[in-house]
Amino acid sequence: MGPARALEFARRNRLRFVDELKHFLRFPSISSQARHAKDVAGCADWLADHLQRIGLLRVKLIRSPGHPIVYADWMGVPGAPIVLIYGHYDVVPAEPLKEWISPPFTPNIRGNDLYGRGACDDKGQLFVHLKALESYLRAERALPVNVKCIFEGEEEIASPNLAPFLLRNQRALHSNVAVISDTKMLGPGRPAISYSQRGVLSMELEVRGPQKDLHSGSFGGAIHNPIQAICEIIARLHDDQRRVAVPGFYARVRPANREERKNMARTGPCDKNVLNTAGVEQSWGEPGYSLYERTTLRPALTINGITGGYQGPGGKGIIPARAQAKLSFRLVPGQDPREIERLVEKHIAAITPPTVISHLRTLGTARPVIVNFNGPFHRIARAAYQSGFGATPVFVRSGGTIPIVSTLHDVFRIPTVLMGFALPDDHIHAPNEKLHLPNFHAGIRTSISFLARVGCMGRRNVCERQFELSL
């Protein structure tokens, strides 16, 4: 069953596909904010309904202690390979709101881009595969492969309830290949397949001083200010070489492979390119590594937020009772999030002055992962990109984190293809997030082509080891 009619269907339904995506983007499915729990649930309902409407045979809304997981499958070709498609329908918060040109949950097309929170990360990329499935199911009344879909609502909060669900259902979720689209290309017309993900350890640091805010005239100079103390602590989390100063932090980092570094220098973005995309003039970070390496091969600590005292217009003469910061450590293979958590706790306790109290809380963890990209599915993915984009993708490391990958790849041992359709300037996690619509349509063509080519492998070519491991 070739892809021609599915491709034709996709071509004819371009506008409707975009309209439907706009509907999907209207849900403020912000997983980290309790006040949006209903919106997340509403988005899950809509997605489940949509999966049913496009022709998936079994659709389930799976409750979790947090936000629901939407599961769907189509197992209509006995013996054909099973493709597992993963994506997430939750999004990060939209703040700062005033920097959005159009409101974050009112999708808006300007030029070739569709703007809105989640347009790229990950609703738009997830939708690529849905529309590929729909195109096949409508044009051919069947898929060339079997498909299982897992769409979660907690990726942006480190997927706390996904691994338990996966492990509980390892047999039922058995698949031959996993496809995930939540990563970046190198630029327009320059597709890329990621083969590594950094892990994450996300924490909240609180520093407490006086029991209540104090007048800074009456007490300034005699009491340690929690804002100053948290700044002093944060300043001591990097050394003067801009390395993370937590003792033992680098101890288990696997040294970079010379061959790989050479390859990265050839295929990956150069420093100037990274700086251009970031919109900054000067780089920063650990000496001895390119910016591409610093953001992928090497671990990093970023402070994602800080708050304390009076933040309104003008001034207010106070020593506040407390200050808080959000820290996230991006981890690389060799580093175990739980071990790093203990090292960070120990270090923060050691550098907290006796004049304040510090409290550290872990918000989420995910393991780093390197995907083996020498198998047949990665070859198929390259060919599929060639069909969809007219260009051959390069294999790149990614600095981000998709928590499911380590479970699928390292535990279930399912070959995992990180087939990204995001552009470096799609402003993911930032105001004015967008999806480049030509990538959306080329992505659908790539996905159709991938499904067709996997279908052509037939049963014989499916690696038996996978079955054994996952049954």
Added chain:
Amino acid sequence: MGPARALEFARRNRLRFVDELKHFLRFPSISSQARHAKDVAGCADWLADHLQRIGLLRVKLIRSPGHPIVYADWMGVPGAPIVLIYGHYDVVPAEPLKEWISPPFTPNIRGNDLYGRGACDDKGQLFVHLKALESYLRAERALPVNVKCIFEGEEEIASPNLAPFLLRNQRALHSNVAVISDTKMLGPGRPAISYSQRGVLSMELEVRGPQKDLHSGSFGGAIHNPIQAICEIIARLHDDQRRVAVPGFYARVRPANREERKNMARTGPCDKNVLNTAGVEQSWGEPGYSLYERTTLRPALTINGITGGYQGPGGKGIIPARAQAKLSFRLVPGQDPREIERLVEKHIAAITPPTVISHLRTLGTARPVIVNFNGPFHRIARAAYQSGFGATPVFVRSGGTIPIVSTLHDVFRIPTVLMGFALPDDHIHAPNEKLHLPNFHAGIRTSISFLARVGCMGRRNVCERQFELSL
């Protein structure tokens, strides 16, 4: 004209006085927040109306580029001394709102305390004098002295428009003594008269990095994070001796006088007392000084607020575009706010790394001041406290700032009596600000007694030097 009938009037009208103060406290007259400009204006109108109702002869609402100044006088005894009464009807913001037991602008009495923003700083203390004037005017149909009142709406934002008004009207404002109630007692039944005020230099620091928020997975490790950079800058504003690390900061600080320090140790709060009031266990600050000295004799830098990146629940993987902090330097005699401003600007520029941009903006300044307390008016004030509180006040240094004092005392050369009625635990600038009602009533008795005693001085005892200087 003795104070007996005025005191009797005040006694009989205790409850009404408190009710009227509650009305005054209902205005959210937050001078620093533009959205409350109407509330500040409404509060000024109410106050002007109230002054008229209690019998002051001439009441004027004086517009300024900012919030209005309420002026009133009663010049009914030709040749008698003129008492200038200053107070401020603006308040600091009420945030964090959720820490208030009763809403900040819904005054609430619990036990002997009246809770509400401004109850103590300074509406309640200002009202003490109004009710003293009213008691005299109702009981005697006259005051024993002449009175000029200046009530401003910008004290909490460093009085940017007050000094120009004063200087423009120096002749018209000529007075023999100024009375200001915006300072603290040592404790219940332990009155105090302040003889020094720290100055202030209030600034806002912004550190800018990328033009927009960036994904911390994609860029973490390669870009200097503005939150981290602002923390690094703030951490370098104190040295390891907890002294302000701005070069030249202490150069003009007048060394402490041994005699005065001995006296301060005898009369002022001990370290334990300061810590108890602050609700902290361990002190902090410059070595070699008691906490009372650190907060009065010595300058200090406090960070009043900090903000940057994501501050909601959970996490968000970003490197934010910017971070901001509010700094206030409390200055002591010898230090010039404008010179310190230049030193701070120079230092921040020097320690800002080339990977970010820093921007410093001055929000307000006020000069430090030491009041001469050896004249007749301070003797009268002590006697008045004895009448009002049944206790003799001690002379103390204050760590706070009332910008008008330096103009009245240093420029106009008017003897200035800082007659405070606040308790150390009245939570000024903090949630659950309160006024201890026994202090309110004892304050009214003290004010009545002060007016009576100044009236008894007669014309002869009024220091002629004052007239010459201020005409």
